[in-house]
Amino acid sequence: MRTAHRVEKVRTAEAELMARLPDGALMQRAAAGLAAACADLLPRVYGSRVVLLVGSGANGGDALWAGARLARRGAGVHAVLLAPDRVHTAGLAALTGAGGRVADDPFDVLATADLVLDGITGIGGTGGLRPDAVPVARAARGSDAVVVAVDLPSGVEADSGEVRGEALRADLTVTFGTHKPALLIDPARTCAGTVRLVDIGIGPYLPSVPEVEALHHADVARLLPRPTAGSDKYRRGVVGIAAGSARYPGAAVLAVAGALRGGAGAVRYVGPAADAVIARFPETLVHAGPPAKAGRVQAWVVGPGLGEDADAVRDVLASDVPVLVDADGLRLLDPDAVRARSAPTLLTPHAGEAAALLGRARTEVEAARLASVRALADRFGATVLLKGSTTLVADPGTGVPVRADAMGTPWLATAGSGDVLSGLAGSLLASGPAARDAASAAAHLHGLAGRLAAARGVPITAQEIADALPAAWRGVRDPG
Ligand SMILES: NC(=O)C1=CN([C@@H]2O[C@H](COP(=O)(O)OP(=O)(O)OC[C@H]3O[C@@H](n4cnc5c(N)ncnc54)[C@H](O)[C@@H]3O)[C@@H](O)[C@H]2O)[C@@H](O)CC1
């Protein structure tokens, strides 16, 4: 699992460790890891042209010290000083001592660079790139050089993943000690490129509960149900799907398609699309409704393609089993009914639905995804899965890390994809895990299924995502 900590926690941990080490030792560890990562990217260090973008803080210091290491190995290193009067003096002395130079014209050296090190700002940066840094960052991106961000791509907000203004776009980010939330959450994440973590020894001083975590295949595999010899279909869990309408029967079929590949022992469909569901999936148990009379279920999914059936939403929310609310269900739900529930509730909005639930603009939600998912979870007292290029899953309150999942692919943005996800997540929910675990496992499997279905870059349908779910289960359980 990758874990990310807030700046305040990183600074506290660094201070505790620094108090036990000689002056500057931590920066040397960072610079050594950074220089090694740069050397890995260059065909050869000797003779390569390296440009350092150097801001006013220790982030610039890291870049200068790493530049000095590369210069000692024969690289031609130029430093672009964005705040010459506040430069890290020891770092600059090390660079010039190793043969590096201060650039006269940033654009000249950037035009011929092989590698650019972005040390403008790290965890101390806020408010996006300053106006004088914008053309330099653009020239770096527009050059043929590989761009390596030091700790964070400059211009992102470390704690929230927001980008207030413009940020540098890196190919690789070398981060120190722990990930920062911005490296796991969009829009900042997309500026970071590949992320490499360098251990500088602060791990033991960081809190055990991170701010954000991202599950690997093995973490997800541990969350997936596995039937035992004593299992029957009821013990494995029955998931009820209240979805579809005369106008949108396909949503019911796709939610059932996801649910059938989610590990529940049986799928019970309730609603007006029973004929379409049975025609496609004869193994489904069907019922015309209402949900309360449908028979035993261990979790409900309500909402995909539901149209205006507010009664179904009310009925399902009144049950005492875990409930997932999606799509039309999110529009029709009574917030008080959600808050009053004693069994777990999982809401699965995309940014537009989240915006409507919060009474904000969609662009605000997209710009501040971490804050939005937390606000929704708190407002509804429910687990919330916020869809997007990275999926976020939050529980209400503080003290529980938000889960971020970037397994998906833009090809997943296709009609019906969300219906498959809600069926899948509901099916997992019926087998007993916490809503947060069911949601994050579902997001990961759904993302991987999308990747597998879209392999070699072909457009995919929602049905193909569902069809790829068994391969995604295998991929997660046996990645080799
Ligand atoms: N504390 C430590 O011991 C270590 C720190 N390390 C490095 O130090 C960094 C943090 O250093 P600092 O706290 O000095 O902070 P930064 O170097 O990230 O930036 C802070 C400076 O940038 C200015 N600034 C803020 N926003 C800006 C913006 N948008 N554009 C331009 N300038 C802006 C501030 O006025 C401040 O002077 C980490 O990200 C990491 O790279 C590493 O060397 C590891 C050890």
Ligand SMILES: [K+]
């Ligand atoms: K940086």
